[in-house]
Amino acid sequence: MKRRDKRIRGLKALAVAVCVCAIGIWTSGCALVNVNPVRDRAQVIAVVNGKTVKKELFDNMMADTALAYASGGQSMPTGSELKTLKQETYDELIKNQVFAEQAKKLKLKVDEDAARKSGRKAYKALKKQADKKYATTLKTYYTNDKSFSAFMEDNAVTTAYAQKALNRYDKKLNKNPDHFLNQSVGSVEGAKVTYGQYYYQMLNQIMSAYASTGQAPSSDSATQKQLGRKALQAVNTERKWIAYCKKHNIKIKKADIDKQEKTLKTYTKQFFQSDSTLESFLSENYEGFTLSAYQKQQRQSAKGAAAQKAVKNQIYSSVKVTDSAMQGYYNKHIDTYSPATVSACHILTTNKKLAEKIYAQAKTIKTKSAFEKVMDQYKDNKKVSEAKDLGAFKSSDMVSNFSKAAFSANKNSVVGPVKTTYGYHIIFVYDKQKAGKDSWTKHKAALKAAIQKEKGQPEYKKLSTKMNKANRIRLNDPLQSASDLYAEKLKKSFNVKTYEKRI
Missing domain, CATH: 1.10.4030 (Triger factor/SurA peptide-binding fold)
Structure with a gap:
């Protein structure tokens, strides 16, 4: 494509960099300048243990990724997402080279022939799957079939060495994870x-x-x-x-x-x-x-x-509670402490429409046996959480809405649907026992605890808010894994130099 801006002619080096970095244009096969593929592939993008890493390797890795996308019927990311993908690909390339060098330094053995065979197999499968997109994809990333096929074999060998080093590191890490x-x-x-x-x-x-x-x-x-x-x-x-x-x-x-x-x-x-x-x-x-x-x-x-x-x-x-306070609290919450009981069965579901259907079916029932037949009908329904006889219970034993409905219902009657945090209840009350004689003095411990909670809760909530507050939070970015940190250590030992701007 011809240059449209005369200013670019005087900035040849910058033009090449802009061409490589102009992601959206680059991936579409169009460039701001005519790139010399041979010269571009020959650029050194890193030096690992004295060995140069050429851009040809990165281009082939990107082509490999693009072909994988094409084989899956997907398009490569664009814009900032593509920029991130390129950076991640470069980082993985360097790590792979570093780990492979470490494996060779430790004289770890790899069946290179088997690795190359695996690489050739992957190359043929990818080429077949990509079909018509194969040649155009390689062209987009300034590579060709000969270079790409060689890369797939060489990369399989490099990866095999890298994996050996990582496996050895993982064993060491598992023995002493605290490090x-x-x-x-x-x-x-x-x-x-x-x-x-x-x-x-x-x-x-x-x-x-x-x-x-x-x-x-x-x-x-x-x-x-x-x-x-x-x-x-x-x-x-x-x-x-x-x-x-x-x-x-x-x-x-x-x-x-x-x-x-x-x-x-x-x-x-x-x-x-x-x-x-x-x-x-x-x-x-x-x-x-x-x-x-x-x-x-x-x-x-x-x-x-x-x-x-x-x-x-x-x-x-620390909240002091007097007898008069306990007596007043008891009188105010007498239903909670009353020994009166109700005996009931219920059917529970989180589905409102089903609850209404069950209630319509059961609302005229007057006997426990008749309601049990309805429970049997719905107990295996996947939308029903529970269908059972709850026996006798006090008001304080159940959640508020359930207790209010059950205790206000007549004996041998159905109420519902009653909504609670558990769902919708259809309740059949089959027995009610009056409280008889009761006194606040029988509930002293419970009354004292309830008052202390009520009076102490504001202070506790205030303190909890303070405890949950954190003004200075710093999280490492990027967050490195154990192998990332290991790679960083190896980079220093192998005197790795990176030139990622060249990608």
């Missing part, structure tokens, strides 16, 4: 946060998302950064509760830590039914974060939760 996990991933309020702490809290963020939405959070960088900040904030909050206990001489009981740990383990098992399942997930997603490392962080998190509870208990217990 990596204790390194800094960032800081909160100036205090270091380790990879181990960060990985544990990030998994908590994922489980929380699953619990609330039924799916994992998005993997886009903005969402991940937001989750990362929340993870660091969670670490900070746990630290604050523990530090508060230490400062105010509040004892964190081992029994309470054990109890909190058990709760956390039960929660985790909702998502990972066995330790082996969890261990497999950790291995695939958090390099170096072993099951024992996870359990260590879980124990620390349990200590933070126990510390929070200890502080809450102290705030509540």
